[in-house]
Amino acid sequence: MKIKATFTLSLLTSTLFAEIKTTTEQQVFGSGFAFENIPAPATNDFGTKAKWQIISGKTDQNGGGIAALHDGKVPSGDDEPRKNFFFTAGSDGGLVHVDLKKAVDLKRITTYSRHFQNRGPQVYDLYASRSAKPPRNAADLKTKDWIKLASIDTRNANRSMGGRHAACLTGKIGRFHQLVFNLKPTEKKTPFGLTFFSEIDIVEVNGPALNYLPVGNPPKIIRFATKDKKYSFIVDTTEAPQYEKWIKDDLSPVVLEWYPKIVDLLPSKGYEAPTKVTLQFKNNVPDGIPAYATGSFVTMNAPWFKNELKKEAKGCVVHELVHVVQNYWLAPRLNPNPRQTPSWVTEGLADYIRWFLYEPESKGAHYSPAQIRQMKHDASYRISANFIDWVSRNHQKEIATLINNDARHGRYEENLWEKHTGSSIDELARAWKAQQ
Numbered sequence: 001m002k003i004k005a006t007f008t009l010s011l012l013t014s015t016l017f018a019e020i021k022t023t024t025e026q027q028v029f030g031s032g033f034a035f036e037n038i039p040a041p042a043t044n045d046f047g048t049k050a051k052w053q054i055i056s057g058k059t060d061q062n063g064g065g066i067a068a069l070h071d072g073k074v075p076s077g078d079d080e081p082r083k084n085f086f087f088t089a090g091s092d093g094g095l096v097h098v099d100l101k102k103a104v105d106l107k108r109i110t111t112y113s114r115h116f117q118n119r120g121p122q123v124y125d126l127y128a129s130r131s132a133k134p135p136r137n138a139a140d141l142k143t144k145d146w147i148k149l150a151s152i153d154t155r156n157a158n159r160s161m162g163g164r165h166a167a168c169l170t171g172k173i174g175r176f177h178q179l180v181f182n183l184k185p186t187e188k189k190t191p192f193g194l195t196f197f198s199e200i201d202i203v204e205v206n207g208p209a210l211n212y213l214p215v216g217n218p219p220k221i222i223r224f225a226t227k228d229k230k231y232s233f234i235v236d237t238t239e240a241p242q243y244e245k246w247i248k249d250d251l252s253p254v255v256l257e258w259y260p261k262i263v264d265l266l267p268s269k270g271y272e273a274p275t276k277v278t279l280q281f282k283n284n285v286p287d288g289i290p291a292y293a294t295g296s297f298v299t300m301n302a303p304w305f306k307n308e309l310k311k312e313a314k315g316c317v318v319h320e321l322v323h324v325v326q327n328y329w330l331a332p333r334l335n336p337n338p339r340q341t342p343s344w345v346t347e348g349l350a351d352y353i354r355w356f357l358y359e360p361e362s363k364g365a366h367y368s369p370a371q372i373r374q375m376k377h378d379a380s381y382r383i384s385a386n387f388i389d390w391v392s393r394n395h396q397k398e399i400a401t402l403i404n405n406d407a408r409h410g411r412y413e414e415n416l417w418e419k420h421t422g423s424s425i426d427e428l429a430r431a432w433k434a435q436q
């Protein structure tokens, strides 16, 4: 296994038939489905003429349905359910049946998927039959009519699951009338392990020339790391190369200084914050959201940054880095009965660190006593940040550290405020409003 310079991961897996070669790739950076050793999705492969149906399992209603597998289209973003097919959340997956309607000599079968997280990788078995008789269920696949062509698993324990994944069968596949994909979840710790399959190409021997979807731009990456090499960062500027200079000159020093500071500020016993963080500029972030974090991956809304480079941009990234360190996604793994942390706490802590520790001089969350009288402590973001700052100055210096530790373990509850300050949340909120 080797990681290529273009950040495409290729590996050859062993195959069940010596004549069939299986190639898988994961592509995290860049745009579009641009793999090194696997062709781009085609729009006129034999799969577009076949009959597709579900034999077992339930299609997720939030997806694009089974047509998404053979419409010759792929999503342009990492979270576009309508452009993908996937089985329903929390299920064990299911069987996708492809009736080729005649015996077809197959040259290549390629599956494409795309998601920013656990729904990216592909885990499936592929079966084929020369007969025309469709299977009724998984048990039928064990009969002599069916053979298993491949077992695919594009997960890699050393890498995040997100990105574009492809698996490709080539070589002498054989002549078949039907195919069945037994699609399985990539993980069962959450309900969201059902892969977002974007397209499946089925190519016959001596078929027409293929029309391919345009491949994406080659990735443009900026890397930097802390001096002790403990924390490393990758900024993917493929979709926003205009920010390259700003990232090198302005953003990277802030990230290098503040990420370790945030880690120190928000410790938990035995907890290690992500050591590899990826920041990616995207042009199609919905609803004008400036940025968001998932795991150790921060997505940044490229058009939003345009007018903010000298204003809110760096603070916005600091806020997202707090979410990476908070890592409240961990709670279900650390706690069998995790409680959801209210978002005013999550966002209030992130904005507290941003506005009161990183850039206090900008006074972005400072309010007059008259303004605070009209505010609610749990109004989230800057207002809750102001409340947390006030508690830390007047009652408990370590409040952010203490509350974060419980939130990370899924143990947040309102009583914590009393435990750590001696005053209930209501008492604190009243006193804050009165600025006592």
Ligand SMILES: [Ca+2]
Pocket (backbone or CB within 6 Å): 067, 068, 069, 070, 071, 072, 073, 074, 083, 198, 199, 200
């Ligand atoms: Ca498609």
Ligand SMILES: [Zn+2]
Pocket (backbone or CB within 6 Å): 319, 320, 323, 347, 350
């Ligand atoms: Zn936030």
